Amino acid sequence: MNTNMEKVIIPRAEHSVSRSELSPNAVKTLYKLKEQGFTAYLVGGGVRDLLLGREPKDFDVVTDATPAQLKKMFRNCRLIGRRFRLAHLHFHDEIIEVATFRSTVDPSAEAPAEETAEAPSEAAQELPQETVVEAKLLEEEREGRRRRGHHGPSMLKSEDGMVLRDNVFGTPEEDAVRRDFTVNALFYNIADFSIIDHVGGMEDLKQGLIRTIGDPLVRFTEDPVRMIRAIRFASMLGFNIEERTEAAIEELCGTINKATPPRLYEEVLKLLLLGAGERTYQMMRHSGLFAPLFPHFDAWLERESEGYPHARVSKGLEWVDELIGQDEPVSPPLLIALVFGEYLEEKIAEFRDGGLPPQQAADAAVAAFAAELTPTVAVPNRVLVAVRDILSLQLRFQKTPGRNGRGVIGRPSFLDALQYLRFMGKLTPPKKSLADWWERYAVQQAAGQPTAAAEVPGEAEKAPAKKRRRRRRRKPAPMPS
Numbered sequence: 001m002n003t004n005m006e007k008v009i010i011p012r013a014e015h016s017v018s019r020s021e022l023s024p025n026a027v028k029t030l031y032k033l034k035e036q037g038f039t040a041y042l043v044g045g046g047v048r049d050l051l052l053g054r055e056p057k058d059f060d061v062v063t064d065a066t067p068a069q070l071k072k073m074f075r076n077c078r079l080i081g082r083r084f085r086l087a088h089l090h091f092h093d094e095i096i097e098v099a100t101f102r103s104t105v106d107p108s109a110e111a112p113a114e115e116t117a118e119a120p121s122e123a124a125q126e127l128p129q130e131t132v133v134e135a136k137l138l139e140e141e142r143e144g145r146r147r148r149g150h151h152g153p154s155m156l157k158s159e160d161g162m163v164l165r166d167n168v169f170g171t172p173e174e175d176a177v178r179r180d181f182t183v184n185a186l187f188y189n190i191a192d193f194s195i196i197d198h199v200g201g202m203e204d205l206k207q208g209l210i211r212t213i214g215d216p217l218v219r220f221t222e223d224p225v226r227m228i229r230a231i232r233f234a235s236m237l238g239f240n241i242e243e244r245t246e247a248a249i250e251e252l253c254g255t256i257n258k259a260t261p262p263r264l265y266e267e268v269l270k271l272l273l274l275g276a277g278e279r280t281y282q283m284m285r286h287s288g289l290f291a292p293l294f295p296h297f298d299a300w301l302e303r304e305s306e307g308y309p310h311a312r313v314s315k316g317l318e319w320v321d322e323l324i325g326q327d328e329p330v331s332p333p334l335l336i337a338l339v340f341g342e343y344l345e346e347k348i349a350e351f352r353d354g355g356l357p358p359q360q361a362a363d364a365a366v367a368a369f370a371a372e373l374t375p376t377v378a379v380p381n382r383v384l385v386a387v388r389d390i391l392s393l394q395l396r397f398q399k400t401p402g403r404n405g406r407g408v409i410g411r412p413s414f415l416d417a418l419q420y421l422r423f424m425g426k427l428t429p430p431k432k433s434l435a436d437w438w439e440r441y442a443v444q445q446a447a448g449q450p451t452a453a454a455e456v457p458g459e460a461e462k463a464p465a466k467k468r469r470r471r472r473r474r475k476p477a478p479m480p481s
Contacts, residue, residue, distance in 0.1 A: 008196075008202070030190040047186045048184060048205065064172075076091065077090075172196070182199045182213055184201070184233075210233050210245060211241075211242035223259075225263065225264070228267045232267075265379055273320070273330060275325060336384075337420055338423060394421060400434070
């Protein structure tokens with residue numbers, strides 16, 4: 001992969017990153033690698049966020065030490081991954097991820113065809129990672145990790161160019177070029193506290209642009225999930241996507257399903273739970289990425305209901321963003337229910353019109369929804385079961401408390417269902433008072449207090465019921481003699 005950028009070093013006096021802002025565990029890791037004679041930098045989102053004045057969520061390290069050397073050097077090290085071999089250093093309160101500089105060389109182009117044509121078998125992928133790969137890493141290390149192109153077929157690509165495995169070690173310059181976006185390829189050097197920029201990331205930070213490193217068509221072909229990451233970073237940072245990068249997403253959006261459905265589920269969660277879910281949703285639809293991920297749902301969104309567009313998805317994501325902004329957790333089932341709730345409620349109504357009772361209709365609707373998602377975004381069954389319960393409880397909430405009210409508040413999905421009811425209260429005000437009642441009822445039951453009948457919504461306004469007259473028991477007629 002070729003780039004025309006020249007290496008730029010920004011001295012400490014000309015940037016805002018302070019060592020005091022770094023994780024102490026990351027600093028320990030960097031200094032230990034330096035003391036052992038290795039080159040080590042802080043890299044990625046941590047550097048980007050510090051330069052933007054944001055609080056980093058994690059601190060990643062990149063070094064010329066191989067995974068095998070890291071394993072020997074750090075007692076708290078665990079090697080993970082097959083496609084990208086990484087070291088996780090486990091500290092008491094966090095994990096520091098350490099990667100070895102990766103190369104731009106593709107040794108599979110020169111290796112014998114029989115050595116590179118096939119990906120590891122599913123059975124091999126299930127074996128313990130340290131057992132399967134450790135011997136190979138040691139062998140590569142002995143042969144000389146610094147000699148470019150002499151590590152054997154550690155990079156593996158599919159016929160259409162998607163990277164399946166990549167453990168070819170290289171230089172810092174090569175590693176920077178191999179990263180996805182320019183703003184994520186900045187190095188912080190603990191040796192002199194400078195920022196090293198190989199790809200123009202500092203300028204893109206100033207301009208507020210998300211730009212791939214190299215040809216975006218090639219980069220998105222190597223890993224289609226990078227298209228989702230481009231949307232995520234643009235939404236999270238409030239950036240725009242650079243013109244060529246955006247055009248490549250629109251051209252290749254249909255290839256997103258080459259990524260595995262479980263991975264796409266995790267990426268969708270990250271997208272919609274970053275606090276800018278509504279903006280992300282709009283960007284996904286605009287770029288064309290949303291339709292191949294949720295084809296049936298997207299087709300439904302294109303159809304209006306009674307002349308009105310389906311605006312509840314946006315309102316639901318605005319509610320999620322509001323909760324996250326208040327540091328309130330949003331569970332995956334609640335997120336799925338808020339995004340797809342109106343769609344699922346229509347399905348439930350269709351099954352009820354077909355003669356199914358409420359609970360069976362909810363079961364059938366969620367089962368049909370799961371079947372739609374299976375080929376693209378694999379939502380775990382436990383999450384779908386919780387989504388079904390959230391929606392089923394909405395009907396049960398209408399009875400206050402009805403029989404077995406304590407059993408309702410004891411349901412595992414009760415709190416998420418109550419949040420869903422609160423959201424619906426923003427759209428339908430009477431439901432807000434219903435949510436307030438159930439919240440009070442839950443608090444009173446937890447405290448062992450009885451709930452007065454007058455506290456039930458509308459109960460105090462009801463006219464007193466007429467006293468029923470006691471019917472006299474008729475004497476049986478005498479038996480004929």
